[in-house]
Amino acid sequence: DSGVVPETGLHGDSDLVCHWLVYITNDRWFHMRTFEKLAYVDLETTGTRAANDRITEIAIVLVDGHQVCRRWSSLVNPNVSIPPYIQNLTGITNEMVSTAPRFEELIDTIDELLDERHFVAHNARFDYGFLKNSYQRAGRNFSFPVLCTVKLSRRLYPEHKRHNLDSLLQRHNLTCESRHRAMDDAAVLPAIVSSMISDKGLEQVEQAMAHQVKQMSLPPNLADGSVEYLPEGPGVYLFYGEKGNLLYVGKSINIRDRVRSHFYSVMKNDREMQMAQQVYSIEHIETAGEIGALLLEAELIKTRQPIFNRRLRRNGRLYTISWDPETHDKPDIFEVQQLEARAQANSYGLFRNKKNALDILNKLAKDHRLCLKTLGLETGKGPCFGYQIKKCQGACVGEESIEQHQLRLTTALLPIRFQAWPYPGVIGIRERHPSLDREEIHLIDHWLYLGSALNEEEVHCLLEQQKPAFLDIDIYRILQKRLHKAADIIHLTEA
Numbered sequence: 269d270s271g272v273v274p275e276t277g278l279h280g281d282s283d284l285v286c287h288w289l290v291y292i293t294n295d296r297w298f299h300m301r302t303f304e305k306l307a308y309v310d311l312e313t314t315g316t317r318a319a320n321d322r323i324t325e326i327a328i329v330l331v332d333g334h335q336v337c338r339r340w341s342s343l344v345n346p347n348v349s350i351p352p353y354i355q356n357l358t359g360i361t362n363e364m365v366s367t368a369p370r371f372e373e374l375i376d377t378i379d380e381l382l383d384e385r386h387f388v389a390h391n392a393r394f395d396y397g398f399l400k401n402s403y404q405r406a407g408r409n410f411s412f413p414v415l416c417t418v419k420l421s422r423r424l425y426p427e428h429k430r431h432n433l434d435s436l437l438q439r440h441n442l443t444c445e446s447r448h449r450a451m452d453d454a455a456v457l458p459a460i461v462s463s464m465i466s467d468k469g470l471e472q473v474e475q476a477m478a479h480q481v482k483q484m485s486l487p488p489n490l491a492d493g494s495v496e497y498l499p500e501g502p503g504v505y506l507f508y509g510e511k512g513n514l515l516y517v518g519k520s521i522n523i524r525d526r527v528r529s530h531f532y533s534v535m536k537n538d539r540e541m542q543m544a545q546q547v548y549s550i551e552h553i554e555t556a557g558e559i560g561a562l563l564l565e566a567e568l569i570k571t572r573q574p575i576f577n578r579r580l581r582r583n584g585r586l587y588t589i590s591w592d593p594e595t596h597d598k599p600d601i602f603e604v605q606q607l608e609a610r611a612q613a614n615s616y617g618l619f620r621n622k623k624n625a626l627d628i629l630n631k632l633a634k635d636h637r638l639c640l641k642t643l644g645l646e647t648g649k650g651p652c653f654g655y656q657i658k659k660c661q662g663a664c665v666g667e668e669s670i671e672q673h674q675l676r677l678t679t680a681l682l683p684i685r686f687q688a689w690p691y692p693g694v695i696g697i698r699e700r701h702p703s704l705d706r707e708e709i710h711l712i713d714h715w716l717y718l719g720s721a722l723n724e725e726e727v728h729c730l731l732e733q734q735k736p737a738f739l740d741i742d743i744y745r746i747l748q749k750r751l752h753k754a755a756d757i758i759h760l761t762e763a
Contacts, residue, residue: 303477306331306415307385310454311395312358314350318397319703322346323371324360327450328381331458340381341451343368358448372406382412386481390433390457392416397500397703411496413481417457423476424468436460440467486531487544494550495531498524501701502561503554504568507547507576515546516576519565523552543576556708557699559750563710563717566742579742586741587625588686589616593678596670598644601625604739615686618741628684636680639663642673687748689714693761696727697754709758712751717743731760 308329315321327341343360345368355361378399389395392414403410421431428439437444437456440463446452465473486495489510498505503523507516520526527550530540555561569577591599592614601622604615619625626645633640633654640652641664654660663673696709711718711730716739721727 303386303415303474303481304333305385306388306458307382307412308454308457309382309387309389309395309399310450310457311398312360312448312450313398314346314348314354316394317703318394318401319705321398322348323398323402324350324354324358324365325450326374326378327454328378329451329454329458330381330385336455336458338381339451339455340377341454342374344374345370359446360449371402375403375406375408385412386415387412388415388417388457388461390417390436390453392418400500401703409493409497415477415480417460419480420461420464420473420476423479424464424473440464487547489546489548490550495524495527498527498550498552499554500524501554501703502557503552504561504565506551506553506568506574507543508549508551509546509575510548514572514574515543517565517568517572517574519561521558521561523554539576554701554704554706555699556701556706559697559710559746559754560699560708560720562746562750563720563743566740566746567717570740585621586739587619587622589625589629589681589684590614591616591677591681593674596674598642599629599677599681600644601629613688616681617684617686618739618744620741632677632680634659636676637661638677638680639668639673642670643677690751691757691759693759694718694731696721696758696760697751698756698758700756711760712747713761715739715744715747717747727760 308331310327311323312325313321313323323344324346325341325343327339329336330338330340343365345365347370350360350362350365387396393416396410396412396414400410417436418431421428421436425431425439428435433444433453433456434447436442437460440460442456442459442463444452444456461473486492500522502519502521504517504519505523505527506514509515518526518530531544553564555564568574569579586604587601588604589599589601591597599616604618617625617628619628629643629645630640632638633643633645637654637659639660639662640646640654641648642652646652650664651662652660652664655662655664661668661673661676663670694711694713696711698707698709700707707722709721709727711721711727719730721730
């Protein structure tokens, strides 16, 4: 204990303890060995879109072990005008950045400062995304292990709803002289982390950090950099084997993070380990959004049949339960034809085989005390088996009227009813990429996926082609769950 506390410019009752990343408990010293070298980063920008907006200020605070060892900051000339409301928020004006260095002039210094350190920021995805895009525009790669203090706070303090920087400053009894300036916002982060250690103990904070920064075991046959160069947006990824055979197709709203997650779990999951041992290369296809990624994944799995994909295989036949509540007929299970989605008003569920449909009917009978004979699931004379074990309310022996039984059957079937197509004809679901200048329009007709287009010309081509479309259980489920959430629906044709 040297008694030396680095100068920080921070104020608060925890000034003394908040800059030491060493915690004493039970007469033992616990050092943050795994996280000894940290770089706390904050940016100011011209907006919120990492691909289109630009950095106007950057600050980096280096922490070695328990001590702030270096501070560095610079204004950045964004080569674009700063919007007035951003100038008012940050206090950074166009005049201030006009003579500042461009990002390309600072990139070597930033590289040197971040080298072999964990990248730490509040809402780290924002700062990391801006730096990654700025590096890409300069023809350079940007890849560092990331720690987010928002996620850290959520994990350590789940009882609190707010984890923005102002809330954390108040919670940890800290103040910051100039909010929304890069150096002041960056400098307060080590203090917040240190306060968490004082509050929760170093071991718990380290565990929360380790939960974010998992160690990735790269497949032995995969070239270095194969994962780090993957995009951090939505799309699908494809794993290939030694001879170019397709092993696996997956999807994510963040391709890079999802691929990395496969290799985090190889020591815990035999299937993941087996697949990782066979991966020689990775391909990716970016989409504009989540729905596009889901649709493309389902299509690729069905058309290319990857070895390790168990779900989303091509449907052979599909079955549904058909029942008209206006009649006294028994429910019927029949095969669905490829374009029969238009006439499913009295259909319930989609099933990959007849057995699955029968299993659902039997489960509904058990859960709702329905009569197996009245449902057509049993034959013979006398009461049904369910009545004998007091699981039927007696429609088979006249103790319950057929009308009452049919009413209860309607209630039981309602949650799996085939959803009627809510539009008069073909629609387009428009998705826009969160940062890239890219949009896609997914054409859907009565739950049938007709394809995706990048512009109006491709939309017209898809409509004119009228390629065969099959009612697909996976596409139906994807759309049923997400169609009501789609923000941009285009009506393309009438019925």
